Amino acid sequence: QVHLVESGGGLVQAGESLKLSCAASGRTFSNYVMGWFRQAPGKEREFAAAISRSGGSTSSADSVKGRFTISRDNAKNTVYLQMNSLKPEDTAVYYCAANPGAYYKDNYYDASSYESWGQGTQVTVSS
Numbered sequence: 432q433v434h435l436v437e438s439g440g441g442l443v444q445a446g447e448s449l450k451l452s453c454a455a456s457g458r459t460f461s462n463y464v465m466g467w468f469r470q471a472p473g474k475e476r477e478f479a480a481a482i483s484r485s486g487g488s489t490s491s492a493d494s495v496k497g498r499f500t501i502s503r504d505n506a507k508n509t510v511y512l513q514m515n516s517l518k519p520e521d522t523a524v525y526y527c528a529a530n531p532g533a534y535y536k537d538n539y540y541d542a543s544s545y546e547s548w549g550q551g552t553q554v555t556v557s558s
Contacts, residue, residue, distance in 0.1 A: 432546055433460065434457045435548065436550070437451060438552060439452050444556070449514045451512040451527075452511055453512075453527030461484055464481060464482070464484060464531075465482050465530070467480045469554075470523055470551075471522060472523075474523075476542055478492050479512070480499055480500075482502065483534040486505070499514050499515070522556050524551040525551060528545035529545060529547040
């Protein structure tokens with residue numbers, strides 16, 4: 432498995448931006464589809480965004496589309512989540528995850544398809 436460590440979370444006001452990073456080590460990073468999920472207090476973990484192994488294809492949840500952008504740098508073994516125009520409802524613990532399968536919606540959308548998870552980073556958006 433690949434080991435993942437997130438960073439970049441924090442407390443911001445509504446409308447501001449944050450950029451999360453997730454550094455990978457262990458297995459070959461470029462062999463994995465990467466995803467970002469989030470879990471708000473009292474809610475189930477939900478899909479936020481995913482990116483293909485090469486970085487050429489991305490997808491995001493409707494709730495973040497147009498505001499969040501996922502990217503990756505395979506040379507640095509890092510995946511990013513740029514979050515703009517943050518809203519209080521974006522408050523959650525954000526997790527990055529590594530998926531050894533192919534890049535298609537039924538796979539990258541499903542949390543159970545991911546074999547490695549980071550410890551999470553807290554994002555809090557105040558109104």
